Amino acid sequence: MKIDHWLKENTFHHGSYWDFRHMVDAKERQDLSISLCIPTLNEEKTIGKEVVIFKSELMSRYPLLDEIAVIDSGSTDNTREVASSFGADVYLASDILPEAGEKRGKGENLWKAIHQLKGDIIVYVDADIKNIHPRFAYGLVAPLIYRQEIKYVKAFYDRPLAFSTGIRPSGGGRVTEILVRPLFSLFFPELTAIIQPLSGEYAVRREVLEAIPFPIGYGVETSHLMDVYKRWGLEAFGQTDLDQRVHRNQPTRDLGKMSFGIIQTFLSRIKSLGMVPDLPDLNSTLRQFQSRDGTFEQVEYEIVEEERPPMIEIPAYQKKFGRHL
Amino acid sequence: MAVKMTKVINELPGLRKAAEQVRDILLANVVMMGEIPAPTFKEENRIRFLHDRFSESGLQDCSVDEVGNGFGVLPGEEGGDHVLLIAHADTIFDEKVDHTVSIQSEWITGPGVGDNSLGMAVLATLPMLMKQVDFKPRSNMILMGASRSLGRGDLEGLRFFLENNRLPIRCAVCMEGVQLGRLSYSSLGMLRGEIHVRVPEMYDWTRLGAAGAIVMLNDVINRINQIRLPKRPKTSIVLGSIRGGTSFNTIATNSVLRFEIRSESADVVRSIHEQIEDAISEISSETNADVKLDILARRKPGGIGFRHPMVRCAREIMRAMDVEPRIAPSTSELSALIDHKIPAITLGISTGDQLNQLNERVRITPMFSGVAQLMGILKAVDGGLCDED
Incomplete structure (x- = not known):
């Protein structure tokens, strides 16, 4: 019943937020600042359009965003130059908190953004969205502006297919439906209500972001949901239907790597939460197989889900933002 | 007249700078316009987007007529007569075609970006730009996204408007995304x-x-x-x-x-x-x-002459912006205006290539000259420099 209630009260559609003027007024009344963070790695083909669309619609025309930042993992193409030429603030992840060292992974960029960006709310949007539209930011930020008790808003995307009845399954991608939702069903049944737990677009209040650890790899989204749920409960979440998202489709082998990282994070979380106390040490090598000239051979991938501590524990952050544990 | 024209010419660098300052809005309009499929006879969604832009900009009488043309009126300080600004909304691309538009450092690419998403985007951006440079025209400006122009459409949208319109129209400017330097004033x-x-x-x-x-x-x-x-x-x-x-x-x-x-x-x-x-x-x-x-x-063939003040002003403005005028007769919107004896020209906004192909693209930097040229011509028209004696 709680899930039904939450789905009804905390699931939104971006189309409800058509009145930008009203949204900006509400934001200004609360004296909120909002930062958009786009984590990148070799995204020169799509980054220009993303920056242009967000800057035009949500800064120049309606001042909803206070900054648009690209946090780059060291692209070898022109991602940083293109983003900068269209007016984004561009940062190399390794230049942020250099004393904390450098790790590679999207989660690293998201974590460092908390220190670099100034917003009370940070909205994260992936850089590989072909059909980018302002809704990818305002649809996620709006519930935080209008509902004080909501702290973390996740995107989901409806995938309209032809169905003969009025009911059609609505859900996430392959990894969500095969891995994450079954795991949540076993250990965190209420979190199954989040339709796309792995979507890369979400808006979060700083007070939450600074308080949760960040796996730097594939497990960042899953661990966020578990940590926020444990500390603030299902009521802290919202989710917004952003209609369609067009992006590169990943091959099954890559989804295997992703799943491997997510399981690592998931298991280490349930262990630290005391839900499965006797977990053995886990192997960090993923083995996949391929055939060459009629014989099969192993392909090994070393995937270690490292984790960054809550940003509030970092002295430089405490100093910059005047925050303390 | 010479003094007034000099004033317009002197303002051109400022107009170009102003166009650069709204770069993100202009480019976003090209992208958002271009990603809405608009094959001839199916322009409704693109026109609705234009209509929303007009409404948000505070234009008056924002409306869509019965053949799908979209309008907004920027009232002049004196009113009375009207200047008509037109961009055709339709493209040659079927709605099933992938309409994704992409932006690189100097190019914007996608089906129909030059013909005529850019023209429509300029129309959508114009009210904001005019506000920014504090251009308060004396004449009313009618901004029109024309439906059913291409191919079998046979200019039906514009013809419908001209046949049913009761407002006195002094002259018209048609906007095409490409090519910058195009100056058409006669119809074949x-x-x-x-x-x-x-x-x-x-x-x-x-x-x-x-x-x-x-x-x-x-x-x-x-x-x-x-x-x-x-x-x-x-x-x-x-x-x-x-x-x-x-x-x-x-x-x-x-x-x-x-x-x-x-x-x-x-x-x-x-x-x-x-x-x-x-x-x-x-x-x-x-x-x-x-x-x-x-x-x-x-x-029908016809049009105004090479020495018509409107053409002369356009040539002077282009040359002042280092844009070489390329005189070419037109068979597009211009001919419907000529049929109604309305002096009119067609201008291009930027340079581009691979036209009418899926990877059609236009250059970003020349757009600002193209927009400044348009604004200059509007100032000249509004200042009475383009009227025949």
């Missing part, structure tokens, strides 16, 4: 048609030969090529596209040729039309196939 005589060859189901191949619809259409093309075209008045026949048949090994039972006759003289257009009709009748009777000519559009 034109006739656009399709020739359909259909072989009946019960065709007697043994008696009449197994040539098929493609070979018959080839005969039609050979006859068209034999038509002698005069050097003066300038005349051409464009064979635009051809399609027919279904596979490698089946004799084609249908084929279609799309063509356009263009000439400075209406009489020459008429004469070529008659010769094509004769050729078709002859081939039809020789082969027993059904060969038909569908006329889709006609234009």
Whole structure:
């Protein structure tokens, strides 16, 4: 019943937020600042359009965003130059908190953004969205502006297919439906209500972001949901239907790597939460197989889900933002 | 007049700078406009987007008429007469085509970005730009996204407006995304048609030969090529596209040729039309196939002259911006305006290539000159510099 209630009260559609003027007024009344963070790695083909669309619609025309930042993992193409030429603030992840060292992974960029960006709310949007539209930011930020008790808003995307009845399954991608939702069903049944737990677009209040650890790899989204749920409960979440998202489709082998990282994070979380106390040490090598000239051979991938501590524990952050544990 | 024109010329660098300052809004408008499919007769969504932009900009009388044209009016300080600004909304691309637009450092790429997402985007951005440079026109400015312009649309949107409009229109400026430097002020005589060859189901191949619809259409093309075209008045026949048949090994039972006759003289257009009709009748009777000519559009030649003040102003402004005017007659919106005796010109906004292909692209930097040129011409028009004595 709680899930039904939450789905009804905390699931939104971006189309409800058509009145930008009203949204900006509400934001200004609360004296909120909002930062958009786009984590990148070799995204020169799509980054220009993303920056242009967000800057035009949500800064120049309606001042909803206070900054648009690209946090780059060291692209070898022109991602940083293109983003900068269209007016984004561009940062190399390794230049942020250099004393904390450098790790590679999207989660690293998201974590460092908390220190670099100034917003009370940070909205994260992936850089590989072909059909980018302002809704990818305002649809996620709006519930935080209008509902004080909501702290973390996740995107989901409806995938309209032809169905003969009025009911059609609505859900996430392959990894969500095969891995994450079954795991949540076993250990965190209420979190199954989040339709796309792995979507890369979400808006979060700083007070939450600074308080949760960040796996730097594939497990960042899953661990966020578990940590926020444990500390603030299902009521802290919202989710917004952003209609369609067009992006590169990943091959099954890559989804295997992703799943491997997510399981690592998931298991280490349930262990630290005391839900499965006797977990053995886990192997960090993923083995996949391929055939060459009629014989099969192993392909090994070393995937270690490292984790960054809550940003509030970092002295430089405490100093910059005047925050303390 | 010279002093006033000098004033406009002196303002051009500032206008270009102002256009650069709204770069993100202009580019976002190109992207958002371009990603809404708008094949001819299905422009509603693109026009709705334009309409929303007009409403948000505070234009008056924002509306969509019964043939799908979108309007917004920027009221002039004195009012009375009207200047009409037009961009056609439709494209040649089917709605099933992937309309994703991408932006690189210097290019914006996607189907229809030059023809005519950029023209529409300029229309959508213009009210904000005018506010930014504090340009308060004396005349009312009617901003119009025209529906049903291309191909079979045959300028239906603009014609509908001109036939039903009661407002006095002093002059008009049509905007095309490409090419910067384009200056059209006259319309060619034109006739656009399709020739359909259909072989009946019960065709007697043994008696009449197994040539098929493609070979018959080839005969039609050979006859068209034999038509002698005069050097003066300038005349051409464009064979635009051809399609027919279904596979490698089946004799084609249908084929279609799309063509356009263009000439400075209406009489020459008429004469070529008659010769094509004769050729078709002859081939039809020789082969027993059904060969038909569908006329889709006609234009009468006409327009204002090279020395018309509006053309002269446009040339001066272009030259001041280091844009070489390329004079070319038009068969687009201009001709409908000419039919209604409204002085009008067509301008291009930027440079581009791969036009009418899926990877059509336009350059970003020249757009600002193109927009400044347009604003300069509007200032000249509004200041009375483009009126004939």
